[in-house]
Amino acid sequence: MKYSKPRTEKEATDILLAEKGMAKILAGGTDILVQMKAGHIEPDLIVDIKNIPGIKDVISRDGGYEIGAAVSGYDFNINPELKSFAPGIAEAFDLIGSTQIQGRCTMVGNLCNASPAADTVPALLASNCTAKIVGPKGIRECGIEKIPIGPGKTSLDKGEFVKSIFIPSRPDFSSDAYMRLTPRSEMDIAIVSAAAFVTLDSHGVCTNATISLGAVAPTVVRVKEAALLLIGTKLNDSALSRMANECKKACKPINDKRGTIEFRSHVAGVLAKRTALLAYERAGEKIE
Amino acid sequence: MNKIRVGVSVNNDKIEFLCSPEDTVLDVLRDNLRLTGTKEGCGTGDCGACSIILDDKLVCSCLVLAGEVEGSEISTIEGMAIDGKLHPLQQNFLKHAALQCGICTPGILIAAKALLERNPDPTETEVRYWLAGNLCRCTGYDKIIRAVMDAAAEMRS
Ligand SMILES: Cc1cc2nc3c(=O)[nH]c(=O)nc-3n(C[C@H](O)[C@H](O)[C@H](O)COP(=O)(O)OP(=O)(O)OC[C@H]3O[C@@H](n4cnc5c(N)ncnc54)[C@H](O)[C@@H]3O)c2cc1C
Numbered sequence: 001m002k003y004s005k006p007r008t009e010k011e012a013t014d015i016l017l018a019e020k021g022m023a024k025i026l027a028g029g030t031d032i033l034v035q036m037k038a039g040h041i042e043p044d045l046i047v048d049i050k051n052i053p054g055i056k057d058v059i060s061r062d063g064g065y066e067i068g069a070a071v072s073g074y075d076f077n078i079n080p081e082l083k084s085f086a087p088g089i090a091e092a093f094d095l096i097g098s099t100q101i102q103g104r105c106t107m108v109g110n111l112c113n114a115s116p117a118a119d120t121v122p123a124l125l126a127s128n129c130t131a132k133i134v135g136p137k138g139i140r141e142c143g144i145e146k147i148p149i150g151p152g153k154t155s156l157d158k159g160e161f162v163k164s165i166f167i168p169s170r171p172d173f174s175s176d177a178y179m180r181l182t183p184r185s186e187m188d189i190a191i192v193s194a195a196a197f198v199t200l201d202s203h204g205v206c207t208n209a210t211i212s213l214g215a216v217a218p219t220v221v222r223v224k225e226a227a228l229l230l231i232g233t234k235l236n237d238s239a240l241s242r243m244a245n246e247c248k249k250a251c252k253p254i255n256d257k258r259g260t261i262e263f264r265s266h267v268a269g270v271l272a273k274r275t276a277l278l279a280y281e282r283a284g285e286k287i288e
Numbered sequence: 289m290n291k292i293r294v295g296v297s298v299n300n301d302k303i304e305f306l307c308s309p310e311d312t313v314l315d316v317l318r319d320n321l322r323l324t325g326t327k328e329g330c331g332t333g334d335c336g337a338c339s340i341i342l343d344d345k346l347v348c349s350c351l352v353l354a355g356e357v358e359g360s361e362i363s364t365i366e367g368m369a370i371d372g373k374l375h376p377l378q379q380n381f382l383k384h385a386a387l388q389c390g391i392c393t394p395g396i397l398i399a400a401k402a403l404l405e406r407n408p409d410p411t412e413t414e415v416r417y418w419l420a421g422n423l424c425r426c427t428g429y430d431k432i433i434r435a436v437m438d439a440a441a442e443m444r445s
């Protein structure tokens with residue numbers, strides 16, 4: 001195995017492109033090292049992107065935030081501005097692993113590892129985040145949901161890597177939330193997870209909503225039909241129940257010892273309700 | 289083998305070592321530098337026995353490649369006592385008998401030190417969450433938590 005530490009974006013794509021064997025981009029390494037030790041992957045080349053200038057930066061632009069690919073969970077959550085701007089993304093990021101894992105893990109690593117249970121992905125999707133991708137043909141941008149295409153698989157081409165994630169600006173009276181169910185309260189992987197983003201008018205009526213679910217299908221799912229049921233309501237019980245029902249229908253989870261299909265689908269509805277309510281409450285606090 | 293040369297500061301000593309691309313920081317600390325206070329429990333980020341402070345962040349040294357730490361500052365358990373005088377955390381671990389077999393202890397001490405550097409007055413809940421990535425098969429955690437709380441109080445006074 002070779003280890004390389006490119007100093008520029010161009011150098012990184014060149015090295016990735018030139019490698020004939022298996023090349024792995026290294027961010028925090030909290031997935032890669034575990035997979036290497038377990039013998040699941042045997043990379044010929046590791047490309048450590050953490051020395052590329054700007055890759056650890058958080059930039060405020062266009063009313064949103066661009067988060068560099070090497071920003072760790074710890075870095076994100078000690079930033080009060082980010083936490084209050086996107087509390088749902090912050091809480092999803094914070095749920096990854098222990099304090100030690102937080103010191104290394106990144107959102108981009110979480111996204112590109114392409115686990116259906118990755119915690120930040122439903123939250124990034126609910127907030128309509130995009131990824132900036134650098135490759136041999138230059139820079140392109142796409143919705144984060146286009147990147148994971150199945151367990152362990154991404155749509156990135158050879159030579160490409162994600163440079164940053166953009167959390168776009170939000171209308172007034174908007175907020176988000178994320179929750180997951182795990183067998184243990186810490187250090188565990190989600191059986192089901194849900195994220196919600198809501199926008200309210202000045203009377204507390206929902207004008208826009210997004211609901212996304214994790215760990216219930218090969219990739220994270222956005223449940224448009226469910227979110228539509230919240231629009232025009234103040235998230236009363238009947239609207240929430242109908243929304244939860246749509247979420248249940250959208251689930252195609254696996255059946256294993258951690259949860260049956262029926263259980264996972266049911267919990268998806270419950271978590272969707274709770275995250276929608278929490279996002280609603282957070283958005284409501286912004287109305288005088 | 290294509291060896292990599294890496295320069296780091298370990299417990300304020302500037303050192304250089306040669307390592308293989310697949311070596312972790314834990315491998316280098318224990319096998320090259322003979323700093324065996326940092327332990328290997330799981331090797332997969334779950335137990336925290338290998339905890340070190342890397343440039344002010346608490347990390348699992350089993351999940352960091354040695355090549356990644358060029359130019360960094362590392363603190364390990366070996367740097368915790370100064371001139372033979374135990375750190376208040378170490379003293380309180382002894383006082384409370386917060387260890388039995390001791391495998392988890394260096395990792396927990398380093399993790400607790402990282403916490404108190406950021407938050408000198410943590411609540412019990414904060415201590416428990418901060419240390420959730422440090423597993424102990426012997427003590428049942430309670431004495432560990434008491435020792436950390438007492439050390440924190442002592443260091444504030
Ligand atoms: C003890 C432990 C607990 C964990 N708990 C959780 C948890 O609760 N929830 C959860 O979701 N995950 C958890 N994880 C998994 C892991 O920590 C996360 O997925 C983390 O976000 C991965 O980020 P990383 O930077 O460490 O990724 P890396 O290991 O560096 O990379 C992961 C994957 O993404 C690719 N990649 C990384 N950066 C880029 C880039 N810039 N462009 C393109 N591809 C890239 C890599 O090639 C690799 O395939 C845990 C892991 C451990 C060891």
Ligand code: FES
Nearest residue numbers: 329330331336350
């Ligand atoms: S040995 Fe590193 S976490 Fe267990």
Ligand code: FES
Nearest residue numbers: 388390424425426
């Ligand atoms: S004292 Fe034995 S594992 Fe903690």
